[in-house]
Amino acid sequence: MLPLQLQPESHVPLYIQLRDQLKALVHGGDLRPGDRIPASRELALQLGVHRTTVANAYAELESEGLIQGHVGRGTFIRGNGHTLNFSPPAPPGLGTRSGLQWQSLFADERGDDALSRLMAGEDDHVLSFVMARPAEKFFPVEDFCVCVNAALRRESSAILQFGPSDGYPPFKAALLELLRRDGIAAKDENLLVTSGCQQALDLLRKVFLRPGDAVILENPAYPGAIASFGGARVRCLGVPVKTHTEPGGTLGLDLEETEATLATNRVKLIVLTPDFHNPTGTSMPLASRRKLLELASRYQVPVVEDHIYARLELGGEPLPSLKQLDRDNLVIQIDSFSKVAFPGLRVGWIVAAAPVIERLRFMKQTSDLHTDQLAQAALAEFLRRGMLTRHLAHMRKVYASRLAAMHEALQKYMPEGVRWTRPDGGMCLWLELPPGFDASEFLIHLRERGVLFAPGRHFYVQNPQPNTLRLAFPWLDEKHIVKGIATFAALLREEMRKRGRGARKSEHANVAFV
């Protein structure tokens, strides 16, 4: 029996604990290439956990190439394909050296491949609800080329030379104007340009957190945030996001749980997405925003507001951002145009109090000197010429129509027992299959019918709910949305019928055995 010990009370998800303990056994030599590991059902029984936990851990290990399943034979530790493989043939006398054992040299801070699973492109024959990012066909390429050339003609020397770590000055000026229109009176000293929101999280993590420190994240949350904090051994305390209102309740981050977590932990940061939260699509009502700021002020905890989806309001009244409501200057807002315009450019920014920006600037300089200036200069031009405003207006129309098609199709096709969120913007909604369904398993069958979604388990900090999933709508037009949802619903009805029969059968079986 494998020496495994999971801690259910830990904030590290069980499948991550299991994955890492299995890896440690491999790296420690307790498990060797060719060793068979227990079937997931068997190991789940041994550990007293749900089989999905083990399946998830195995899926992770398989995607990292550490284990491999062989049909009919079981799952095995893989041969060491991870050793060195591009040195030229060793000359005589050096032939006995086998290079370094890299796995034993790596430190325990580690990144994560989580986002590849959500970012990979798909072929055209598949109806994919996976990608929460703008579709290429809408990129305003001609406008963009005009901007690139205008900037290069005017200021190529400044663009192509080293620049300041806090950002390319003309881009900062254009951003400050954008922020002013957002109702935020920031100055140059309150703004730092980053290589996208992901780097904003990385820099904030470096500036504020040590291993073992605690942050509050939404549960579920953006996987890049979980990877950034969790990978650096920060304790991620997931606070539930309410996706459905009970009478008297409100959507978004559970504030009672937030307060309880603040009261019982030394929390260093609260990280959340108040507008069109990824993955659930929910937005915090105004009263909740005020209440959250009041809590943060009382406990003296900075709030990191991920503002990346907020410009995609698709109906209804936009709510003030936390930064707009922030009288105590404790909100650190992170943002980028990746969800609005050009994800491949990797340009984002942070708005915060001056001492925070100053510290972040040191960290940015030490991390990568500064962000690419050609992209910054082109985006500055794009802002100044009003092209962003125009493009955004166009995209809002496109997305509003697709979101409406989603709502309609879900309403029309989904069987009873399924529920989903009803966002007014952003790029995705959150769907719960009937209890007992596992979205990952369901996806295996749905993929055969040419439809894809992102299983909910990729988004959880802890307590993954296997019946959840994310449906993103920017990638498909209305016709394909309807077709995709209809296909989804049809398969789900079939599976529910099978389960219905199965349940009846097992009732019979129980009767027979009792």
Add this chain to the structure above:
Amino acid sequence: MLPLQLQPESHVPLYIQLRDQLKALVHGGDLRPGDRIPASRELALQLGVHRTTVANAYAELESEGLIQGHVGRGTFIRGNGHTLNFSPPAPPGLGTRSGLQWQSLFADERGDDALSRLMAGEDDHVLSFVMARPAEKFFPVEDFCVCVNAALRRESSAILQFGPSDGYPPFKAALLELLRRDGIAAKDENLLVTSGCQQALDLLRKVFLRPGDAVILENPAYPGAIASFGGARVRCLGVPVKTHTEPGGTLGLDLEETEATLATNRVKLIVLTPDFHNPTGTSMPLASRRKLLELASRYQVPVVEDHIYARLELGGEPLPSLKQLDRDNLVIQIDSFSKVAFPGLRVGWIVAAAPVIERLRFMKQTSDLHTDQLAQAALAEFLRRGMLTRHLAHMRKVYASRLAAMHEALQKYMPEGVRWTRPDGGMCLWLELPPGFDASEFLIHLRERGVLFAPGRHFYVQNPQPNTLRLAFPWLDEKHIVKGIATFAALLREEMRKRGRGARKSEHANVAFV
């Protein structure tokens, strides 16, 4: 008397220890705004250290805005200009809240502003030997614009969409071809694109090092490396770089010291610049390269080879890189075009064994998803069209002539007692003033005559030699180089004469007192 305690045996430079202890006193409230701190001479006596150590610590604190000198009155802790300063006026009822005490919320991993001091542009009336980077007037802007437009015309969708974390595929293909011509048979799995060499260091630090781990750096070294590792509380063990050969000795990293350091410390990485080392300009001879690899293999320590200056060989035979000589696959080569072409683009790369690249890819994804793709696409085009080769040939001619002018002017003007390195390439050389001179003090006077250089103290891991300085030559043409060196030498002769008189006077004084 201030409660300060320096540890001379520590690998943290004394002035850094002092700086950080003084900061801790400020943050802890032992020193308050308006408090006077001792004069550097006085504190140096108290602590038993050189006055320069205290002066350096004070210079750091002043550049961070924590202390301020007032002529004739002394040096004082500054008023808390660091608190929050852009919240709108607080409404009644919230007015008593003063926001967060940010300094107390920051973790101890910190970046550094070290590079700003070396990167800041200078006005045209100054002869600056500070900048070790290409001058804007040589940027091949027209070629670059052709490349940007060709890439955007052909593949704008791919460029502007999210892409793979290991790099934009056409750029990786062009780099692999460049590496092949460098004599390195790398495959796609051996290559990761980064946002410049600085990010390469950051990613390697995250993958290989924990706080308290030890790395070998050259002493002196690239300040960005010291900032990256030191800022994350990695122990930086500086091994001297030999800048002048004694009979039987060799230039470059001291290999006896390297071996002694490896034998007495659990070293996790050796980081060095074998070609045209920044700041000294020295290159390791072939035998030393082989010997270093032999040591690394014996002690099983990966070697990080900074290859950024290697393409700038300006005469003589180029030596094989460590990566070319690397039979055991233990060399991790980092590189970029920042010293050759467009520093503002922030594109670099890492060549290493596949398992290292795989781990770095996770870390890259978690750090900033991927590097800007417009810059990668433009550089791919620049490589494919042979424009880099052409540009590099041109720049080699320009720099060779400037370097020759440097050598000649130094030879002609410098007084006896000054020595300097004689590199065959790169961007800088290293000069030692006569013993007893402090380059930082000398710079204050030289600046008044319109000439600038980088004092050596910015480059030291430990034991800074105050009489050293770096002279970079890419920024000035031959005429200005001669003028700058002549001005430098003239002032130095004056100062030496003054000292000569001073020394004679103090001899007299000694005689009088004994």
